[in-house]
Amino acid sequence: MMNPSKIIEAGVEYSLGKFDGHTVYYEFPKILIYLDAKGKILFGRNFKIFDNDRELLFRLCNYIIRDEKMCQKMNLDLNKGLLISGPVGCGKTSLMKLLKYVVPHQKAYEVIPCRNIVFSFNHIGFKAIEDFGESGYFCFDDLGVEPLGRFFGQDCNVLGEILLSRHDLLLSKKIRTHVTTNLSATELEERYGQRVRSRMKHLFNLVTFSKNTFDKRV
Template identity: 50%
Template sequence: MESLYEIKEDGKSHILGRVRDRKIHYDFGAILKYLEWKGQSRYGQKFVLDPIDKSTVFNLCAYTVADKELCEKLGLDLRKGIFLSGPVGCGKTALIQLLRNLIPHRKTYQVIPARNIVFAFNHLGYKIIADYGNAGPICLDDIGVEPTGKFFGRDCNVIGEILISRYDRYPPRIPLTHITTNLNADEIEERYGSRVRSRMRQMFNLIAFPGDSKDKRM
């Protein structure tokens, strides 16, 4: 018995694959069309998926829909989160937001700007590190450009401490963590230290936009 897998939005039906033997078999061409439609409805008609980013987007889609066989071929571990890196303006945040729409039948992650977390820490203190360290699935968006946290005169590398806290529960207890960043591995180590960088290797799949990916905001 086979049926269509579709998402209905704004009076439109988007067929993204077929359900066979209780498993969704996705049509990745249809997924890309849906993501572009969704991006245009959210960000405006100028939103497009650039062909130069095709490999990056394909890997992210395979991971998001949890296609185990494909992810194995691509070297992606579904037990780990996503470390999404790329140049400024390449579309990391927009894409990580849009991908959640592919899986309305599953609990997904919140996308939280790293700077907002630091601002909350500056107001509420170390409770914020505990809260995010123990939170459900999250994407820490745009890490590396947030200011240093400061509470009662004491500096704190807030995002680094949250990552360590989440690692200490990793796996199988901790819900997945994802991050987006403009930084490369060496810059991550300089910003957060070798302790955080070494833990990241065990927590994340690295997916990167090409270095010559266009600035979509221009």
């Protein structure tokens, strides 16, 4: 039987906690050790877990391992996806690319830059909205800075339409959606309108980096 509490990376075994044959009892310090190691593999040796991010990471890790009791205490709804908001360079994208590796037994989401989705729309039209809106497990990265879509002279707020479809997908098939963004809730409403903003409240748990978080890419 596979032991989901142990993960092997580059020949090194990392323990995330204890497994009794039915349930994994995760230990946050061990998860951090693994995330630091996996981060260096994915993003280079300069990657590190910053102490200032530990509280936010604790929230995200409890969500990703689906700890119902802890998430209830932290007001995280496991039926919703994540909307991670924060300043440029704070690490939103890296964390979302990284966290899914903690739970290899779960269905993995794909991190897709929103601008790439718009480029796809500009090339193949409304099929792109179907492809990203009506199925699949995705984290839409950098929501709100993508250009307006345009296909055969017709303008389209592509991600706005996709989010409306993803709301329907959540209701019908319980498929969650994740998003990263630099924008505030007010700015998102200005960008996508009140209707989409209303749906986003049902789609996402809001997890926010401090405005004072420094740019880790500098």
